[in-house]
Amino acid sequence: MSLLKRIAYYLGGFAIGLIILFFFLDKKETTFDYGFDARVLKNIxxxxxxxxxKVIGAMKANNIDTADISDILVKGDVDFSKSNTTLDSCKTYFIEGVVTEKKIGMVIENCDSIAKINTLVILK
Structure with missing residues (x-):
């Protein structure tokens, strides 16, 4: 068998394999959270x-609900320079995100089984 035919068979099988994987992985809700931000946000x-x-009062005053907070935890950014990740028990993270044209910053205390949202501020 010539080299050209071998390459053609290989690329054909590879293409079929990619299509099959695309359909299998499309049905699963798999996420690939390999970045630092993505891992922290997924953990929270x-x-x-x-x-x-204090946060509940700020949410009511600014017309923010828990769905907006969940959206920030999906699309937000973790500012590690404002976070304290050296603690042993509960690490604190500063997370920024945009909701309804408002830039919001939150301080979240990430413990073993619970995430405590301690501060919510509207940033300029």
Whole structure:
């Protein structure tokens, strides 16, 4: 068999394999969270969230609901320079995101089984 035919068979099988994988992985809700931001946000998203009274008041005053907070935890950015990741028990993260044309910053205390949202501020 010539080299050209071998390459053609290989590329044909490779293309069929890619199409099959595309259909299998399309049905699964798989995520590839390999970046630092993505891993932290996913870790916070899967935990039960607890809001402080101060945060609840700020949410009511600025017409922000828990769906907006969930959206920030999907599309937001973690500012590691404003975060404290050296703690042993509960690390604190500063997360920024945009909701309804408002830039929001949150300080979240990420513990083992719960994520406590301690501060919510509207940034300029």
């Amino acid at each position: 998203r899967i935990k039960k969230r607890q809001f402080s009274e």
